[in-house]
Amino acid sequence: MVIVSALFVQAFQMSLVVLLAPLLTGIVRLFKARLLRRRGPSLIQPYRDLVRLLRKEAVVAENASWLFRAAPYLIFAATWVAAAIIPTFATGLLFSWTADLIAIIALLGSARFFLALAGMDVGTSFGGIGSSREMMIATLAEPSMLLIIFTLALVAGSTQLSAIAVFMTSSQVGLRVSLAIALIALVMVAIAENARIPVDNPATHLELTMVHEAMVLEYSGRHLAMIELAASLKLLLYISLIACLFVPWKLVAFGSGPLAYLIGLFAYLAKLAAGGALLALFETATAKMRVFRVPEFLGAALMLGLLAALLRFVSRGL
């Protein structure tokens, strides 16, 4: 009976992330539109887009290989698994032992690998330039992410997300400057990874500046739906990750009853909405930077990650 309920909660979490992801995208778009004094699309517009794309015929280029067809599903699957194991409203779920931070990075890295391959598969120049830029961003974003994880692991003594979240809610951890720096670096990496504004603009198809959109330019129909959903899931994943690591309040432990789950769920929804609103605010306030500035931006994230790890050693030496 226990195993059944554990499975049920885990399954709920897995479907929750995939159901909420388009809503989060809708929230960000709506907030952004309101900040620009436009009315903006309704919150459920991303769902409508997905349904429309699923109904449409998929057009595939003549010289596309099997990889081009398979990549969207692989990308979606890897991103979904990564998003589903992050503690959203409860810690210590059935599969929480798999939620290792390094495993999550590996999952996202493989998704990115297939996306870049798919971008180059058809052989158009846009796909190639998008892939090469994405890889340039990734070579800097991944090491910074790993450094941030090392800092967290040094503080919490584990790379497992559930354990870190439980540790963060305990009274053992105080205000630590290394954690603050890690948070800033993580936000910078999250912005770059999700192709948000200072690094890439998710809303345009401007040839000179696009990165993510350039790679998926050839996709249509159900393939495009998978990729869009994966992109929404990735945004949800990063916001959940930041919420679970740095604001883990009201994150309930597994087995504390339906009422506690409900409280945790509402807290999670509130965190997501707040994260989306902050993202929209930040995006409205900043201008997109040139592609050649991006290495500097991510280099700064890398340095901050290093600094965080360094200061962690300092404060432990006291």
Next chain:
Amino acid sequence: MIGSVFDIAHMLAGGLVLVSMMMLYQDRLYALLNVFALHSLVLTLSVAWQALIQDAPHLFVTAAIALVFKTIIIPVVLHRMIRQLGIHREIETVVGVGPTMLVGLGLVALATVVMLRVTSSADPIAREDLAFALSVLLLGLLIMVTRRNAVSQVVGFMTLENGLVLAATGAKGMPLVVEISVAFSILIAFIVIGVFLFRIRERFDTVDVRALDDFKGRRRK
């Protein structure tokens, strides 16, 4: 209670190091000035917190000086100066942002390693304060070294002085007279530099310090 006292002191002093690193990242003059104002604000908070936990009311005077002069007056005056000199759109760094930040990181590492070795018998708050203060000081020097523009060199100088104030407040029993005299000497230095800047501009039509090298006959190839 001891935990949170230490935590907040740690957070504010560490925040100062973080803001110094942010300064290294800025290459536009206005942005640099805004970050400098933030730097001074963090310093004010840090000094005020030290005043609270050390029960030393005279440190509030230091905090007030930092707030009024360094957070408000100096950035505003520098803003105006930049506008008058017409150099608000210039971007000038000797080395790129990446290498500069790497060097900055090395300096922070050096400062913490040296300070923690040397001060092993002091209490943790003072030790860490000194380590962070030395880092801020070295980062200020780094800003002065890596910028060509005289205004950003002034900002580097002020950052360095913020580091000095942080060190002074971390060590217990610094007399008020010393602090006030330091603050005023900085202010006078600032005025002198300001006058100097306009003289440089009058003579050379630029505030790029390379012009001075050329004037001395040491031409860079």
